[in-house]
Amino acid sequence: VTGQEIEMSIRTDVRAWLADNWDRDLPHDEWQRRVVESGWAAPTWPVEYFGRGLDADARKVVDEEFARVGASGTGIDVMNLYANTILAHGTKEQKGAFIAPLAFGEHRGCLLYSEPGAGSDLAALQTRAERDGDGWVITGQKVWTSNAQEATHGMLVARSDWDVPKHRGITFFWFPMRQDGVEVRPIHQVTGGAEFNEVFLDGARVPDANRLGEVNEGWRTLQTALGFERLIMGAKAGGNTGDRRPDWTPEQQAEADRESPWTRQVGGADYVELARALGKGGDPVIRQEIARLYTYEQVNAWNALRAGAESGPGAASPLASLGKLAMSRIVHSGVRVTSELLGAESVLDGPDFPEAAEVNRSAFAAYVSSIGGGTDQVQRNIIGERVLGLPKEPELDRSVAFRDVRKAPATRRFS
């Protein structure tokens, strides 16, 4: 049986199922349940866990067929990194207990990784996990947690052994969020939004049955989870972080939300429009800056195109690791250009000055690219070491018991 025949047969199956089941008028929850039960929500998962045991090529076919009729609901085998991590590291009992509620959307996750004292150096985390009977007691603080309010569970990394080097004393848990001892507080951002939270853990409990991977082997589970997260990042292209100001009326918010050319980060033609509108198209400095910005955007698009063409079996493209730096360069350059174009007006802000507000919002939003998900400096280390093969910096804490390592303060209240 050729790959093409397999693809054809999957396509036929999906089409037939959609023909029988797709109903635009169905409530979202009801539709989602139907897709999950059918196995089409997560085609690459095993059959016993709501999947169909298919490969990544097959899931593209499923995507195409769902998109063709305009149906949502497939793709949780990419987007649900919690279930993916549990499938990769969980025991049979854990999979049996945790996958179903995640698949049906009854349980929702969040990531309890970063701490005030553990940002770029995540392995320096200091949240404590102490054994107590058939469970663990958790004490410490996590930060930059998205969706912490809505989450029923979090993927938590905590220190279970202080007498070994930092990577070797970490344990990974599927941690219940709805309990005493968990306090979630939103962090107010420079953009006016509050997409992240800090999570205070004070004597919170997690059963040992919720431990993913061996005791003190949590760093390994974490690497898998981070891999699934990168997969999602790769699947999403860009994305606007949105701007919210508590003092804005709904009308003002709508005005700020409307598609503004100032926020467009791809397609130099938009900057061109603005330069012309402002009568600065002849300014030689502006011309050079816009040409540079357009160039950064174009070469990044071409890199993506080339990475796609190069990514065959066994051909890992170095381009994959470069996209983040490229994007930071684009967004920060974009801010420079738009600020330069706007000139003095860029000192203004708020709904009365929507252009200036957009420029200033995007100025801060640019740091989502250069700090969020790992700083550009850490990314340069990764590129230098893993792609170019340059030696690592000597690490003072490498083979020292974590207890004796110099540490940043473990807690700090941001909100």
Added chain:
Amino acid sequence: VVFTFTAEHEALRDAVRSFARAALAEAELRKAMSTPTGFDPAVWTRLATELGLPGLVVPERFDGSGAGLVELAIVADELGRALYSGPFTSTALAAVALLASGDAAAQADLLPGIAAGDTIATAAIAEAEGQWAADALRCSATVAADGWTVRGSKHYVVDAHVADLMIVAAAVGSDVALFAVRTDAPGVRVAVVTGFDITRRLAVVELDGAPARLLGDVADGAQAFARVLDAACVLAAAEAVGGAAAALDMAVAYAKERVQFGRAIGSFQAIKHMCADALLDVESARSAAYYAAWAIDDDGDDLATVVPLTKAFCSDVFFDTAALNMQVHGGISFTWEHPCHLYYRRAKSAKQLWGAPSVHRDRLATALGL
């Protein structure tokens, strides 16, 4: 399809790279640099007979391989990596010019010699002002009963001192046209000038009523001129990519090997981060150069933005990477014996030839509608 390198492409790249490793090593380059012509004619003959490089872009009916800009870019990339000092790019560009002219008779007369490696050729575009643009041409051609003659002077002509044939851009009234001029014709004087890039010879060519052969129709001259300039920019970009990649490889290798303060200097983030940024630049330049080569072969409608963007970006990246290579090498890069300065010289000069990055960026701004 863009970026789909075929087995033939890879075979061509491998062949040129292995040849360059064996025959164009630094010792050979230095030896060639010290000769009056600046390149080794025996190696040129081998490039022609063993690899068929001069005839790569020449159609099969004229004894060539009928390849396109993508294949030329692959060769320019690999030869640029080795800082090849011979007239490959110049000759290939002249062949592209003959093809762009659409002049079947001239093609039949001149391309077989190029394909065989017997005719070395170049393109003479810029003049004393150092501009590669149709509206900057002062050289002019006139026609009389016994044919066309060209008058004026051409500057920054690469490889003119060894060329048998020159493609000369000249004004005809308010039009532009391409002409074939033999370098041994009366009224042609080629004077080599001292260049900063000692791996490549430049000349000033005086044309004092030199007999010239009009290529194609004057009416189509502007279009042919534009095609030559596009091809020249993309080949320069591909050469720059090869040079930049070599410079980055050198810098990274040295950073791994050089020890100071008890550790390899590449473990210092000050060095590591420069190299990581350079990798982004070099890989982006590679994407641009090959995208542009494909765009030319596919007769893309985006050449007006793609070509100036690519020339500007790749030139900048080559210079920045060659400069980084100097800095990473520290004191040793300041010695004549070390090859760092050869890459720096090539990069700094190549940045200006065929139009400086700022000129091309301005051209890009215009193409974007500014």
